[in-house]
Amino acid sequence: MSTVDVFGIEGAPLGVRNQVKGRGHLRSGSLGVGLALLGTLLVFSFVASLVGGSPAHQDLNSALVGPGVAGHLLGTDALGRDVFGWVGGGIRTSLEVALGVVTLSLAMGCTIGVVGGLLGGWVDVVLMRLADIQLSIPPLPVFIAVSVVISNNMSSLIVLIAVFGWVPYARLCRARVLTERQRGYVSAARLAGRSRTAIAFVHVLPGITTEISVLASLQAGVCLLWEASLSFLGLGLQPPYVSLGYLMAEGRQVLYQAWWVAVFPGATLALLVIGFNLTGDGIRDLLKHDTSVGNL
Amino acid sequence: MSTAGDQFSEVRNTRVSGAALYVVGRLGQGVLVLFGAVTLSFIIIHMTGNPATVLIGTSMPPAAVHILAVKLGYNRPILVQYVSYIWHVAHANFGVSVADGTPASGLVLGALPYTLMLVGISWVSAIVIALAVGISSVLRVGAWGDRLWRPVMIGFQGIPDFWIALILLFVLAVKLRLLESIGFYGPASLIMPCIALTLPIVASFTRLLRGSLLDFMNSDVVLSLRARGLTRREIVLYHGVRNAMTTFVSYVALQLGWLIGGTLVIETIFAWPGIGTLLYNAVEGRDLPVVQGVVVVISFAFVVLNLIADLVVLWLDPRIGRNVLGDNS
Numbered sequence: 001m002s003t004v005d006v007f008g009i010e011g012a013p014l015g016v017r018n019q020v021k022g023r024g025h026l027r028s029g030s031l032g033v034g035l036a037l038l039g040t041l042l043v044f045s046f047v048a049s050l051v052g053g054s055p056a057h058q059d060l061n062s063a064l065v066g067p068g069v070a071g072h073l074l075g076t077d078a079l080g081r082d083v084f085g086w087v088g089g090g091i092r093t094s095l096e097v098a099l100g101v102v103t104l105s106l107a108m109g110c111t112i113g114v115v116g117g118l119l120g121g122w123v124d125v126v127l128m129r130l131a132d133i134q135l136s137i138p139p140l141p142v143f144i145a146v147s148v149v150i151s152n153n154m155s156s157l158i159v160l161i162a163v164f165g166w167v168p169y170a171r172l173c174r175a176r177v178l179t180e181r182q183r184g185y186v187s188a189a190r191l192a193g194r195s196r197t198a199i200a201f202v203h204v205l206p207g208i209t210t211e212i213s214v215l216a217s218l219q220a221g222v223c224l225l226w227e228a229s230l231s232f233l234g235l236g237l238q239p240p241y242v243s244l245g246y247l248m249a250e251g252r253q254v255l256y257q258a259w260w261v262a263v264f265p266g267a268t269l270a271l272l273v274i275g276f277n278l279t280g281d282g283i284r285d286l287l288k289h290d291t292s293v294g295n296l
Numbered sequence: 297m298s299t300a301g302d303q304f305s306e307v308r309n310t311r312v313s314g315a316a317l318y319v320v321g322r323l324g325q326g327v328l329v330l331f332g333a334v335t336l337s338f339i340i341i342h343m344t345g346n347p348a349t350v351l352i353g354t355s356m357p358p359a360a361v362h363i364l365a366v367k368l369g370y371n372r373p374i375l376v377q378y379v380s381y382i383w384h385v386a387h388a389n390f391g392v393s394v395a396d397g398t399p400a401s402g403l404v405l406g407a408l409p410y411t412l413m414l415v416g417i418s419w420v421s422a423i424v425i426a427l428a429v430g431i432s433s434v435l436r437v438g439a440w441g442d443r444l445w446r447p448v449m450i451g452f453q454g455i456p457d458f459w460i461a462l463i464l465l466f467v468l469a470v471k472l473r474l475l476e477s478i479g480f481y482g483p484a485s486l487i488m489p490c491i492a493l494t495l496p497i498v499a500s501f502t503r504l505l506r507g508s509l510l511d512f513m514n515s516d517v518v519l520s521l522r523a524r525g526l527t528r529r530e531i532v533l534y535h536g537v538r539n540a541m542t543t544f545v546s547y548v549a550l551q552l553g554w555l556i557g558g559t560l561v562i563e564t565i566f567a568w569p570g571i572g573t574l575l576y577n578a579v580e581g582r583d584l585p586v587v588q589g590v591v592v593v594i595s596f597a598f599v600v601l602n603l604i605a606d607l608v609v610l611w612l613d614p615r616i617g618r619n620v621l622g623d624n625s
Contacts, residue, residue, distance in 0.1 A: 132328075133329050138557050139553075140558075146343070148579045148587055221454065225456055229456070232561060233576060235579065262462045262466075263463065270454050270455040272454075274454030275454075
């Protein structure tokens with residue numbers, strides 16, 4: 001991790017010099033922006049639930065009203081539902097899906113990874129081969145295929161997406177259990193009479209929460225896109241659920257008359273995903289920063 | 297990682313080279329993955345217990361469901377069905393489409409070229425753009441171009457591809473009337489779906505390439521190259537790119553899975569005659585054989601492409617082959 005400055009800060013052009021010196025700021029910057037973005041969207045969602053029309057309220061007299069007209073900040077869709085209110089509710093639905101998926105696959109992945117790393121032997125081989133197989137099957141076609149057979153509600157959708165998300169957590173936890181086993185604090189805990197399971201869950205896992213949170217944040221962004229894609233195809237969440245993907249599908253039908261029905265929920269979705277990506281990247285950058293400091 | 301290392305430890309003293317072992321291991325893993333995908337598609341169809349109820353809908357009387365189940369063999373023991381399913385899939389036989397009675401495999405293979413065209417063009421253009429942007433931004437780290445790209449790329453990476461498709465549709469087809477929006481009608485029809493698919497992955501490709509190039513530039517190798525009098529430009533072009541390429545190739549191949557997922561949605565927007573539209577219609581019509589066929593064929597394509605990527609990585613970085621042997625000794 002020795003970051004030898006080959007080109008010499010002093011000899012480099014001003015831009016590079018600033019970049020290298022200002023790295024700490026640049027790096028923590030994306031975390032700040034990401035969290036601020038997510039926070040703003042949460043506030044937006046809250047305001048929309050107070051001020052905007054109820055997503056369930058249909059009013060054919062004010063169908064396809066443009067943005068800003070007649071009290072509809074972001075316009076209405078073909079059934080006269082307020083886009084502002086819908087987008088606000090959609091943010092909440094998206095975050096619920098993300099929270100559910102991340103919690104579930106995190107729990108699954110960490111358990112599997114720790115078990116594999118602790119037990120070793122054929123259990124480990126089987127689990128890691130399963131992980132390889134899982135990673136080699138593109139998820140979206142499978143999600144689509146599954147929705148032929150089961151009717152989607154929020155919890156089945158969360159389980160479905162979560163089942164495909166455990167692999168990165170499992171790999172991280174397994175690798176960490178394998179390497180941390182050699183460390184001094186683990187030997188100390190062994191001497192103190194702690195069981196291997198206790199060491200893994202009480203001592204090793206808490207040490208990698210930051211790394212896990214990077215995975216969680218990035219996964220949250222991806223699973224939002226999956227949920228929206230499925231709902232857009234009419235296979236994910238349908239009313240009474242308030243999904244951004246569903247509203248975009250509605251907007252596609254009326255794209256010729258009313259651009260706002262598709263554009264606003266899409267932009268919101270994009271901001272949510274960018275928010276999660278930035279947060280994940282930001283935490284990872286902080287980690288890099290930490291390790292290089294730790295090595296000095 | 298190395299299946300070869302686990303399974304073939306007895307032959308490590310023979311004259312089989314590490315590279316061959318690596319390839320065999322990867323092939324073995326590919327077969328496992330395909331087996332997993334076939335099994336998964338079987339499980340999906342049998343998730344509710346009796347697939348006949350899915351085909352016929354819940355409103356029909358049990359007797360009618362039973363007649364259909366007998367006709368399609370869904371009343372046999374589950375293991376017998378599983379074995380016969382694998383047997384049929386191995387012969388590229390997914391049964392006949394419920395919609396029009398033609399073989400499902402024919403439908404899938406007929407639609408596949410259109411999807412491959414879309415995926416292939418988007419993938420290659422994403423790689424080319426990522427190489428150009430990534431390398432030029434590393435050549436001038438901190439220059440305005442490099443700083444401008446970073447936020448733009450982060451933005452693109454988060455934008456849903458189907459939203460880009462809708463915006464393109466609105467701007468190019470509805471407002472400017474430059475392009476038609478329906479189906480395949482020659483090269484011009486590729487423009488909108490390809491842009492929509494390319495933009496998000498260009499972003500992730502570029503960021504990965506830039507990151508691994510910068511990692512290389514911070515390594516000790518560069519110090520010695522620098523001592524030999526090479527310029528930064530030479531180091532990036534002749535050493536950095538080659539070193540970053542191994543990570544890049546494996547990543548780019550894995551992202552094909554993401555791209556395939558993306559096309560499924562994009563195709564329905566443009567009524568593109570590929571497997572995305574086929575799958576969508578099959579799901580709407582509860583056409584189970586076609587659904588199974590699409591899932592298996594997509595996994596097959598994905599496995600083959602990743603195998604090719606593994607071979608390319610092996611060619612780029614022969615150390616991988618040696619490491620397979622090193623694992624055991």
